[in-house]
Amino acid sequence: MKNKLLLSASLLLISTPNFAQQPKVPKADAQAIFKAADFKRTKYGWEGNCDTGEIIIYKDLNGDGRKDAVIQDNSSMCYGRTGVGYYIVSQQKNGKWKQLFSNPGIPTFLKTKGKDGWPDIENGGSGFCFAVFRWDGQEYKVQRYEYEGKACSLR
Template sequence: MTTFPPTVAVALLVLGTAAGGATPGLTPADAAAAFKAAGFTLKGKQWRQCDDPTPTYVPGEIAEVRDLNGDGRPEAVITEGGTVCFGNTGMGYTVVSKQVDGSWKKITANMGSATFLPARGKDGWPDIEVGGPGFCFPVWRWNGRQYVLDRHQYEGKPCERNR
């Protein structure tokens, strides 16, 4: 059984997956293509982006597969955990999207855990609240080319980050 730092364990629970579980909703070829598009490399049996030698490291995992922007094609949320690469957030995520031609494209990546909100940016992409330590979280919005910082919030209410 794998033991996770508290922030990673909470993020995995929020995403609704169990560590070490099967890739939900993707063929092995699509899973490999999604990892590669996200910048991960297969090392042994682990997909890795981070070179974290510590025992708390959690290798890359496809935590969720669903159509985030309503275009009829799947997106995959790939998570990886460890404090060497992700500091006190303990994890990072990458969102990749299957394209019309069948290839996969990296859409966004960040430190922390991704929560997809009902509010939407351009082309139907959901706003992403990025959780981590603290009580005022950044929310990123798709502008048609990339996710950009839109606001900060806590429990759906605006807040200001302490500097």
């Protein structure tokens, strides 16, 4: 019984997004993505203001036919208890990459959408009430607060 429980817990961990396989990103795109997020190439990898970043998502997030990317950066010194920050970078019509948003926390892309098809982002971390950001055509702004899909308040 104990071994079954341990095996089940191990399988659950392996199937979580943190253990998912990293996306395959062409070298030229990876370089442009990191540069758009103001990361610098070092002997350790691409470093932002906090630590070495990695591209965790590389796909079309808003349905416009162009790739988008999410860079994750880890550092408890920069991001507190959550220890994670992220950058959203989007390929523009002219082919160049542009940073749209960055924030401390863990992004969860929701089914609800803002302008131009951009998904709302639940900004997870420690606690039980998270900001949900919505794209207004210019920037992501807090639109509401949720926990497990239900409205909540920070008060």
